[in-house]
Amino acid sequence: MNRNTLIRPLQVAAGLLATASVFAQADTDPARDPTKTEVWTPVPAVVSTPQGGAPSDAIVLFDGKDVAAWESELGGRVPWRVADGALTVVPGSKGIRTRQRFCDIQLHVEWRTPTDTKGFDGQNRGNSGIFLQELYELQVLDSYNNPTYANGQAGSIYKQAMPRVNASRAPGQWQAYDIVWRAPRFSAGGGLTSPARITVLHNGVLVQDDTVISGRTEYIGAPSYAPHGCAPLYLQEHDSRVSYRNIWVREL
Structure with a gap:
């Protein structure tokens, strides 16, 4: 088997393991929690905008x-x-x-x-x-x-x-x-x-x-x-x- 043929799959496997490690860290590290930057309230009011007409709150x-x-x-x-x-x-x-x-x-x-x-x-x-x-x-x-x-x-x-x-x-x-x-x-x-x-x-x-x-x-x-x-x-x-x-x- 060609040496390069063997090394390539090993490099891919190592990359996958590194990516998995990053996601695992994100799941456990509070500083990397994506929900920390999500704002849910107050909820913007719903305004309907009919074609060619005035907005519902106008x-x-x-x-x-x-x-x-x-x-x-x-x-x-x-x-x-x-x-x-x-x-x-x-x-x-x-x-x-x-x-x-x-x-x-x-x-x-x-x-x-x-x-x-x-x-x-x-x-x-x-x-x-x-x-x-x-x-x-x-x-x-x-x-x-x-x-x-x-x-x-x-x-x-x-x-x-x-x-x-x-x-x-x-x-x-x-x-x-x-x-x-x-x-x-x-x-x-x-x-x-x-x-x-x-x-x-x-x-x-x-x-x-x-x-x-x-x-x-x-x-x-x-x-x-x-x-x-x-x-x-x-x-x-x-x-x-x-x-x-x-x-x-x-x-x-």
Whole structure:
């Protein structure tokens, strides 16, 4: 018999014995117990996610028909038009806000800019906005082949942070924002202890990645903070027939 032919099975047998020894040690050595790194409680709550619908633990703010969750920014009934499953801005009316106040949230909003773009460009084309806590604006705009300043286009934190990319669809097509919002924190004395932060996916594309908010949205001048608590979501009326649908929120 060839010597190498004999040595090879012996090497395999030795390897098997070594492996068995390792497993045996794992069974008897508490420091090598895999259950030491297993966490069983608390058990995460079960949330069902129907295709195209809101998660089971979400607060539905607009389902295509009911606007009971909203009011005019002046108080009273919603001045916008509800038809064909959409809530559409009436130019010359006022913005609307939720009756409920929110702090940290996950927010889903679908929106559509009008197709009649003739004579309109820049900030005058399909302009609206989603204001978190009524103070911090995520811009809604028709940014499809529509140049404007980068920190004012769709997906921007208005006048603060431009989007990473332009993920806009053509006017008349439904678009979606999926937002994670972390509210700012203030000390008992009113000082800022942590700024607001936002993550936004526009049509499934990441456009804001845990962006730090510098303060409330300002059209002129630098943003700044003043202490506040939880506050409504606000949808802006900006002289354009922008439509919204399928709006829901999860408190975090």
